[in-house]
Amino acid sequence: MILCSRFVFFGAEFVSDVCMGKRFVAIQIGARLSYAAPAVLEHAGMLEAFYTDMCGNVGLGGMIVKLCPKSLSRGAIKNLAGRMLPENLRLSPKTHSLAMPNFRHLWQQWLSRNDRNPEVGNILGDELGKEAVNRGIGQATHLFTCMGECMPLLEYAKQKGLTTFTEIFIVPSVHRICIDEIEQFLGLSMDQYREAPLYSNWLNRVLSLTDWAIAPSENVRQDLAENFNFPVDRCFVVPYAVDDSWFEVENRLTKGRILFVGSAELRKGIYYLGLAAEKLADRGYEFRVAGGVSDDVRQYASNQKLNFLGRIPRLEIKQEYAQADLFVLPSLAEGSASVVYEALASGLPVITTNSSGSVVRHGIDGFIIPERDPESIADRIVEIIENRDLRDRMAISAKARARDYTWDKYSERLLAAFQSV
Numbered sequence: 001m002i003l004c005s006r007f008v009f010f011g012a013e014f015v016s017d018v019c020m021g022k023r024f025v026a027i028q029i030g031a032r033l034s035y036a037a038p039a040v041l042e043h044a045g046m047l048e049a050f051y052t053d054m055c056g057n058v059g060l061g062g063m064i065v066k067l068c069p070k071s072l073s074r075g076a077i078k079n080l081a082g083r084m085l086p087e088n089l090r091l092s093p094k095t096h097s098l099a100m101p102n103f104r105h106l107w108q109q110w111l112s113r114n115d116r117n118p119e120v121g122n123i124l125g126d127e128l129g130k131e132a133v134n135r136g137i138g139q140a141t142h143l144f145t146c147m148g149e150c151m152p153l154l155e156y157a158k159q160k161g162l163t164t165f166t167e168i169f170i171v172p173s174v175h176r177i178c179i180d181e182i183e184q185f186l187g188l189s190m191d192q193y194r195e196a197p198l199y200s201n202w203l204n205r206v207l208s209l210t211d212w213a214i215a216p217s218e219n220v221r222q223d224l225a226e227n228f229n230f231p232v233d234r235c236f237v238v239p240y241a242v243d244d245s246w247f248e249v250e251n252r253l254t255k256g257r258i259l260f261v262g263s264a265e266l267r268k269g270i271y272y273l274g275l276a277a278e279k280l281a282d283r284g285y286e287f288r289v290a291g292g293v294s295d296d297v298r299q300y301a302s303n304q305k306l307n308f309l310g311r312i313p314r315l316e317i318k319q320e321y322a323q324a325d326l327f328v329l330p331s332l333a334e335g336s337a338s339v340v341y342e343a344l345a346s347g348l349p350v351i352t353t354n355s356s357g358s359v360v361r362h363g364i365d366g367f368i369i370p371e372r373d374p375e376s377i378a379d380r381i382v383e384i385i386e387n388r389d390l391r392d393r394m395a396i397s398a399k400a401r402a403r404d405y406t407w408d409k410y411s412e413r414l415l416a417a418f419q420s421v
Contacts, residue, residue: 021141022046022141022142022418023046023047023048023138023139023140023141023142024046024047024048024140024141024142024143024144024418025048025049025050025051025137025138025140025142025143025144025153025157025162026038026041026047026049026050026051026143026144027051027052027129027143027144027145027149027150027153028052028145028146028149028150029052029053029124029125029128029146029149029150030052030053030083031055031082031083031084032146032169033240034086035085035086035089036241036407036410036411036414037144037146037414038050038052038089038095038144039086039088039089040410040411040414040415041418042088042089042092042094043088043411044415046418047092048137048138048139048140049096049132049135049136049137049138049140050089050092050094050095050096051096051098051128051131051135051150051153052095052096052097052098052128053097053098053099053101053124054080054083054098054099054102055080055083055084055085055090055097056080056081056082056083056084057083057084057085057090058085058090058095058097059097059098059099060097060099061080061097061099062097064077064080065077065080065081085097096132096135098128098131098132100127100131101124101127101128101131102124104123104124104127105123105124105127108123109123122151122202125149125150125151126150126151126152128149128150128153129149129150129151129152129153129154129156130152130153132150132152132153133152133153133156137156137157137160140157140162141162141163142162142163142164142165142418143157143162143165144165144166144167145164145165145166145167146166146167146169147166147167147168147169147170148166148202148203148205148206148209151205151206154206154209154210155209158209163211163212163421164209164210164211164212165210165211165212165214165417166206166207166209166210166212166213166214167213167214167215167216168213168214168215168220168224168235168335169216169335170220170333170334170335171219171220171223171333171334171335171355171357172203172220172227172228173223173333174267174333175199175200177332177355178266178267178332178333181266181267181332182266185266185271185300203228204228207224207230210230211234211421212234212235212236212417212421213234213235213236214235214236214238214414214417215235215236215237215238215335216237216238216239216240216335216336216357217237217239217334217335217336217357217358218237219334219354219355219356219357220237220335220336220357221235221237236417236420238410238413238414238417239336239359239405239410239413240335240336240338240341240405240410241341241406241407241409241410242338242341242342242344242345242402242406243407244406244407246318246321246341246342246345246346246402247399247402247403249318249321249345249346249347250322251321251322251346251347251348251395252322253322253323253324253325254286254323254324254325255325255385256283256284256285256286256325256385257286257323257325258277258285258286258287258288258324258325258326258327258328258381259290259320259321259324259326259327259328259343259348260273260287260288260289260290260291260327260328260329261290261291261320261321261327261329261342261343262290262329262337262339263291263292263293264289264291264292264293264294264298264306264308265294265297266332267331267332267333268329268330268331268332269330269332269353269371269372270289270297270303270330271297271300271303272330272372272373272374272377273287273289273306273328273330273374273377274300274302274303274305274306275302275374275377276328276330276374276375276377276378276381277303277305277306278302278304278305278374279374279375279378280305280378280381280382281305283382285381285385286307287305287306287307288307288309288320289306289307289308289309290310290312290317291310291311291312292310292311293308293310318346321342321343321348322346324348325348325384325391326348326349326351326366326381326384326385326391327340327343327348327349327350327351328351328352328377328381329350329351329352329356329358330352330369330373330377331352331355331356332371332372333355334355334356334357335357336356336357336358336359337352337356337357337358340352340356340359340360341359341405343398344359344360344365344398344399344401344402344405345398345402346399347395347398347399348395348398349365349366349367349384349391349394349395349398350365350366350367350398351366351367351377351380351381351384352366352367352368352369353368353369353370354368354371355371359401359404359405360401361397361401364394364401365394365397365398365401366384366394367380367383367384
């Protein structure tokens with residue numbers, strides 16, 4: 001095995017077999033999955049060029065992070081410092097961390113600060129895509145992009161005859177799902193979901209330019225096929241991974257402590273968890289919610305049995321996993337929720353939905369429950385907490401299940417998808 005930053009790559013024999021003359025341009029905004037896909041491509045010898053916006057350890061971004069006093073490292077500077085390229089990308093001349101798209105995006109945001117213009121959110125991707133087109137695609141034969149980010153490069157690559165891969169990292173029907181929820185929970189302010197026609201038109205354009213889709217779960221692949229007419233045989237399912245450090249979490253559980261991790265919002269099914277907590281109020285269980293939360297959610301009548309912890313630093317969140325009895329994520333729309341992988345690796349039984357895109361095996365590592373069903377949430381919570389033998393068996397199975405989703409296995413699955421085309 002070859003260790004490269006957080007990724008463990010397999011030997012050269014498989015890699016050389018994969019390459020087969022393919023040359024990829026990869027582009028992405030931010031440090032999604034810690035730049036996993038371009039890092040895998042670079043290690044396999046398949047990367048022609050990698051374009052991204054500002055990073056914390058190369059170029060102007062690296063200089064800003066290095067020169068900024070730690071006492072001032074908050075907000076945007078802190079976020080920038082968290083964008084660290086793996087060593088093989090940081091040292092590669094194929095990597096281009098471009099600062100100007102960030103500055104243009106910030107300028108447009110400032111100009112539009114009093115104008116709710118839905119196009120403003122696309123400016124960074126458009127500017128980065130244009131910059132990448134200007135710098136060129138070299139001898140590339142393929143393009144890898146995320147959810148249609150940087151549309152100008154996707155359009156250009158298609159014109160030039162490149163084979164295009166697009167990672168669809170969240171279930172495509174997310175806007176429709178959230179609008180349906182607004183109708184169930186009246187009075188909530190969810191303005192960001194009201195441009196659904198704009199989103200739908202944009203996504204249809206992305207898919208029309210996509211030869212092959214990569215989905216993190218079967219749930220995403222099915223939604224692409226059923227609601228967007230994308231051929232199911234042109235979509236690869238490549239589940240995500242969990243960092244090895246999560247396997248070191250030592251479970252020192254508190255019986256009856258239920259953990260939810262993530263933004264406490266409509267899409268995550270937080271209201272159904274609140275209703276389940278109400279049903280179990282007389283049992284003395286503790287429901288802990290770690291993640292950002294709005295006043296609307298915190299003050300909602302049915303959420304009063306939930307203990308909202310707010311945002312917790314990543315270094316401290318492992319303590320929440322360690323002390324929990326079980327993990328619940330009744331999500332309505334995900335790609336494949338990373339918190340579920342973390343919970344499994346921490347040895348927690350998981351109660352979740354198909355919509356979370358999880359890798360949980362029903363009745364083995366936890367339970368898969370119907371969406372929007374607080375009764376089922378409550379029943380399964382009681383079943384696990386009150387049957388300690390079942391809980392312990394599931395905890396052992398959960399940790400073993402997570403071993404199938406390490407970063408070296410993610411690398412194998414992603415390269416296998418590229419190889420098969």
